[in-house]
Amino acid sequence: MAQSPQYKVYYFASAREAANDTTSESFDYPPTCQSGPDGSGLRISVQEVLARCVAKHPGLQAVVDRCMVALNQEYVPQGTGCDQVWVKPNDEVALIPPVSGG
């Protein structure tokens, strides 16, 4: 049986702890995202991805704004235009908070 389309989120350092020690997890697209009968053109904004992470792990609320966000190993500036950057099936989003120890 074909798996439903998903995107994957990686949590690093303190974001991993805030997400209950989750290293990575896959998310289904919310029903509102279904665009075609075959699921083609399926997409969700980076901003909504972050909101869904926080909804699942409330501990992320305190760290998510200060995280660097990467989509498929490439930096996405948070804030401006973040609602216009799209996450497609099998894409990888990473939450990377600054580590400060040394």
Place this chain on the structure above:
Amino acid sequence: MSAQSDVERLAAENAALQTRIQALTKENSRLKAPQTSPPLPDPSPLTAFTQVESLNNPEIARYSRQLLLPEVGVQGQLSLRNASVLVVGAGGLGSPCILYLAAMGVGKIGVIDHDTVEISNLQRQVIHSESRAGLSKARSARLAVHELNSDCHCIAYDLVFDYTVALSVAAEYDVVVDATDNVPTRYLVNDTCVLLGKPLVSASALKLDGQLTVYNYAGGPCYRCLFPVPPPPETVTNCSDGGVLGVVPGILGTLQALEVVKILTGVKAKEAPTLLLFSAFSSPTFRSIKIRGKQAHCAVCGTQPTITELQDYVAFCGSQPTDGPVHLNLLPAGDRITCADYHTLRQTGQPHLLVDVREPVQYDICRLPGSLHVPWRDFAQRVPDILAAREAVSHQPIYIICRLGNDSQEAVLHLRERGVVDAKDIVGGLLEWHQSVDPTFPAY
């Protein structure tokens, strides 16, 4: 504890106190001195650092393995020989970085650090040694450098890298390495490098994770471009609270030395900027994130910077420039009990319930007999367990203990909110218990 280890401990304590007295005496005379220009440290130079036109025969013999590499060769080695690098922090990251820079033949290395060597540093800070416990880290690092490579012109700055000295010290160097352990100093080092136009090789390490980036170089971003707002202090974990696997900063610090070599030999300028992520126990261990060039709206390196001079970084970050323990004061004195008073209460056999809220790994290290273990992270769900246990001792008062006396206050506040009014925290936690009640109780 044996008499010999007592003597060693006292000798180390004495050395640490002597260093502290020296620092305070110096600070005192600095404060008394008329304020003209920012005070420069005593860099204790041997002779002035001079650049050379060519390598001499001992240098050719010593660095032959590098001269044989086409990517380095005579020109690259000469670039290292004539370069100066400032390493901010001689801790877990700085240790291997400084050693490798000295070993590979970097001509001048500045080391700035205000801490003194402690035995608990040595599982990761491999530039120091047991025999140098109590000595300033900057001076200890300089001793190690001179043992390894007496040709290296190493300058030890035994002082805090703060906004009063940052510009004057960093101006003397070609490249700056951020090997610090706290948030305010990271922003200070970044702004210093942007204002002076110096490349910044930055890394960090905590627990099993690390990050590495070269900032402010070849059109790349600065630290503020990626992290414009400092993390809230309560979400920042430091090595003394969260722990760190010794080799993790070792790997990141070694990579910093590599990045310095790539900058000095001109290789780095051709690379696209990246943030390297290291997670020791994850797969893959390394990940590389492509980052963009400098952000036009960046407060310090952008097109219209609002930061044009160094500022108060402690206020900006809301945290201290140290990775040492933080002591919060969340409760009125009446809701707290000192270790000495709690000790008396235990000795006189007064019935009570002791709750220890530390993480399981810490509870495994040591605990007071008869305590109920409820980790702070599970505390809210487990309040009913605590109340049941307290009924078993006929509704007697609750005392809460942790390592430093911060989480225990949070726990008392939480119980207050749930209507439990006769709970108190033990001031200073188990570390204070070790210091003021029972020196044989383990300190970590």
